Amino acid sequence: MHDDPFDDAEEIRSNIPSAAPKDGQAVMLRTTQWLDLGHDDPRMPPAFVIAFSVAAFTTSAFEQHGVPFPATLQKAVPKRQAEFLMGRLAARHAIEHLGVAAAAPGIGTSREPLWQTGVTGSITHTKDMAGAIAVDSSTVHGIGIDIENVVDADARRALEALAITAEERALLEARREHLSVDAILTIAFSAKESFFKGTFGTVGRYFDFSAARVTSLHVNSGRLTLTLEEDLAPALPKGRSFTVCFRMLTLDTVVTSFVW
Ligand SMILES: CC(C)(COP(=O)(O)OP(=O)(O)OC[C@H]1O[C@@H](n2cnc3c(N)ncnc32)[C@H](O)[C@@H]1OP(=O)(O)O)[C@@H](O)C(=O)NCCC(=O)NCCS
Known part of the structure; x- marks a missing residue:
């Protein structure tokens, strides 16, 4: 990092x-x-x-x-x-x-x-x-990239309501190491957006943040895992897991990326 x-x-x-x-x-x-x-x-x-x-x-x-x-x-x-x-x-x-x-x-x-x-x-x-x-x-199959500014308190509430479940938040908080809660929530949100961009061409339709769940986080290697909660396409079945990489681009900006 x-x-x-x-x-x-x-x-x-x-x-x-x-x-x-x-x-x-x-x-x-x-x-x-x-x-x-x-x-x-x-x-x-x-x-x-x-x-x-x-x-x-x-x-x-x-x-x-x-x-x-x-x-x-x-x-x-x-x-x-x-x-x-x-x-x-x-x-x-x-x-x-x-x-x-x-x-x-x-x-x-x-x-x-x-x-x-x-x-x-x-x-x-x-x-x-x-x-x-x-x-x-x-x-x-596809690639995705997303750059996000780390959320403030208001944006964090919106993000939690929209994109990150209480279960995911608990995992993120437990493994966030030196990163702030706001930074790690932003990374998880951004990872889902990178995943969406990289799979949209295969799925062919909009799908919600609940379609993929954060199932592991390794801050020091800059990696998190998303696991599918539903069948999105034949090559994207429920239960399949994918790695998304992340970095802090500046102190308050994250970048996530995904290739499959
Ligand atoms: C489309 C979306 C991912 C864009 O992300 P964002 O953080 O709002 O915006 P960014 O600046 O990072 O990216 C915008 C760019 O994404 C690209 N983009 C927009 N829709 C896209 C799509 N359906 N597929 C792939 N790329 C798309 C475009 O290039 C766009 O920029 P442009 O309009 O100037 O060309 C987001 O607005 C969205 O709709 N998210 C909900 C769907 C989702 O993420 N589900 C989670 C699944 S786990």
């Missing part, structure tokens, strides 16, 4: 065209890096992570970066427009890392990213960070 993986990650600050400070516009992209997600599974690639500033965002950034500006987002708030753009930029870099010409993924009917032929991946964002992973689609 690293408190601040920005310290040891390769920083490639100027590898992507920065939003030129044109028309008084400040630079929106702050840093970019490749992040090792801590998997033993060689199929999991590093994530391309961008730190950005919404305050510096204007819609001209879509054109500057050559990313189509979806009609569905024309009236969205700047935060949503900026996070979408940053997620697509991260995805494009993750795809280029595979050595193929990359296009920004489209948008599916369930909001899932639509990847170009031969590629699959996953996108995530917070208010000031976006990340993406991409792989050759013939090598995996």
Whole structure:
């Protein structure tokens, strides 16, 4: 575990065209890096992570970066427009890392990213960070990534009502080591979201947080286990368990990831 993986990650600050400070516009992209997600599974690639500033965002950034500006987002708030753009930029870099010409993924009917032929991946964002992973689609069933800010008291109550049972919370609390209760609950929530993103293509429908239960946690190795509570698909039967990896990206930001 690293408190601040920005310290040891390769920083490639100027590898992507920065939003030129044109028309008084400040630079929106702050840093970019490749992040090792801590998997033993060689199929999991590093994530391309961008730190950005919404305050510096204007819609001209879509054109500057050559990313189509979806009609569905024309009236969205700047935060949503900026996070979408940053997620697509991260995805494009993750795809280029595979050595193929990359296009920004489209948008599916369930909001899932639509990847170009031969590629699959996953996108995530917070208010000031976006990340993406991409792989050759013939090598995996699916992959998922999720970055979350550690919950505060209000968000924690919502999260417990929505996503984590009392039984799961007891397990998490008992094995949280040096991590705060808020951090470990956020990790468990995020792990379920990574799992959802990585299996949505197989399941083909929305499924609830109760579909997978946290059954083990190892903080020092950054791993937790999710066990299915219901049949989601022939390859995802009740009782099957999966490992999700996690890291603290900053003191108050977690990243989880999943490949199968
Ligand atoms: C879809 C969901 C997982 C997104 O997670 P989030 O923390 O809200 O948001 P993030 O920023 O991390 O990720 C958003 C990205 O996820 C991707 N995404 C959205 N829907 C998706 C889907 N059905 N399948 C795969 N990826 C999806 C998109 O790329 C999206 O970004 P974009 O809209 O800018 O393209 C979440 O909103 C959700 O609906 N969760 C409920 C389902 C669930 O997690 N069940 C738990 C099963 S154990």
